[in-house]
Amino acid sequence: MPSKKRKDTKKTTDESSAAKESPFVSYEKLVETIDVLKKWTLLDDKQKSDKKELFKDTADCVVSLQVNYKKTPLNKSTYIFAISLPNHWRHESSDFETCLIVKDVNKTPLSDRDLDLTETKNHYRELLSKDNSDQLVSEILPMRELRNEYKIFESKEKLCKAFNVFLCDRRLLHNKFDYLPMFLGKSFWINDKKVPLPIDLTSTSLKSVLESKLNQTHLYLSGKGDMSSVNIGLLKQSTDKLAENLMAVNILLLKEFGNNIRSLSVKTEKSISITYFLDCGFISDIQMVRKSADNKPLEDEFSHFVDSNIQVFKNGNIRVVPKQDVDLDKSEKIDEIESKWLSMTRKRDNKKKNKRKRLSAHKPNKRRKIVKKSVEQKSD
Structure with a gap:
């Protein structure tokens, strides 16, 4: 009887290790890397000044992954990879704000501007409350308000920094005019990298669609450099949660770029970068083929x-x-x-x-x- 029990325990340990198989390095190495990052921030806080006051700021710091490539990825325009995280930091952040950009309900604007905007906002609030997803959206921003009040570059920057994530009706992005991306411009696409995520507001399961979008992090590729970064969580999250998020990003990097990854490092805004993977292979071994557009009629x-x-x-x-x-x-x-x-x-x-x-x-x-x-x- 005891021998059977041992076999069962071996099976469970093998299954748990197989479930946490990470590319590039083992899962244990990822946990060790996060531990080192947390220890370094604690030591840095002690050296600078009072530990309690500063650790509140550093705990809310965003942990990002720096990716260095051997060769610059081939893409003519900015490409965005969406990565779903198992433990998104929005659940543990008290000031996580989301903004939903929507189409105007009234095609022709009413004479009373405030009434026009309130009608649009109330319409979409009712739509969200039907599926119990009202709490997922902090602010509803109609297009008419966006066009009139956020024309200047400085006002767009303020809007961009006021919210963590921007969502929008997919009809505003997936059309031939591309008005919304052109209007938002540099502050959303380049500076803060907060491009609105398209959502189908006519979906029957709107809450699940919103949650899946909000649980994503995004890797931006501009094709103009050999380095990019992606946010994986907050420093105050547990080590296991951050390691699992890091593993999810590693899986996508291996799938999309393979041997083209030179190094992977973890850092916060104020810390040094801690490298946990380094490939010293030759650049000449990497063969990059640009995917030609399918123009066959x-x-x-x-x-x-x-x-x-x-x-x-x-x-x-x-x-x-x-x-x-x-x-x-x-x-x-x-x-x-x-x-x-x-x-x-x-x-x-x-x-x-x-x-x-x-x-x-x-x-x-x-x-x-x-x-x-x-x-x-x-x-x-």
Whole structure:
């Protein structure tokens, strides 16, 4: 009987260790790293001044993970990775504020501006209270109020710093105008990195959608440097909670970047960075392939054309292409309308080719200029 009990305990320990398998380093190393960070902040507080007063400030400090890459990730614009954390710090923070940006209920603004805004806010408050998710949103901000009161850059910065997370109706982001990202600008996208998270307000389970968005942390990649950072929690959280959050971020980093990670370090705003992973491999071993955009058009038959198909591209352009499997005899002629469409698309393609040739011909050769300058200097 005792031998069976031993086997069972072995199984449970193996299962728990398998559940906490962390990439790059072991889970125990992550716990050790967080412990070192906490000890360093305590020692630093003792050296500076009164321990109790300063530790309140340092306890609320955000712990961030610094990621150094061997090669700069290839992306033309800012890309945001959303990582769901098992222990988000919003549950342990007393001053965690969220703002929801919404569409206006009245399409044409009312003469009474305050009444117009209150109607919009009350409408969305009722929508949130139906699903018991009213407490998850601190402030509701209609688009009309955002446009009128936050035009100046300084006011946008104040708004950005007033809230921890910004949410928005997904219809404001996922449209062809992109008005909201353009209006918010630098303070939201670059300085504080608080881009509004899109939410489907018509969802039947709105509370679960809001909670899943609020439990995320975000890694911003601009493609302009070999380093990026991501927040993983607060210093006052327990060591195990911070280690589990760190492990969740490590899993995504290994999946997305693999061997391109040079080093991983943990730090707060006031502390030194504590490195727990370092890869001294060669940069030449990393082969980065830029994912080319899928610009292949959709081709299908058109009822008005007999011997031609229509190609529709993602940007909305349409081309008329002759069918490849149809061999026309010399005696047979294509319909007049069909032939006109074919000639139009061919002319347009030829114009694009000629334009590219002209642009490449007019580009100045810098190497020739440098050689000419050096020859002139020698002659002088």
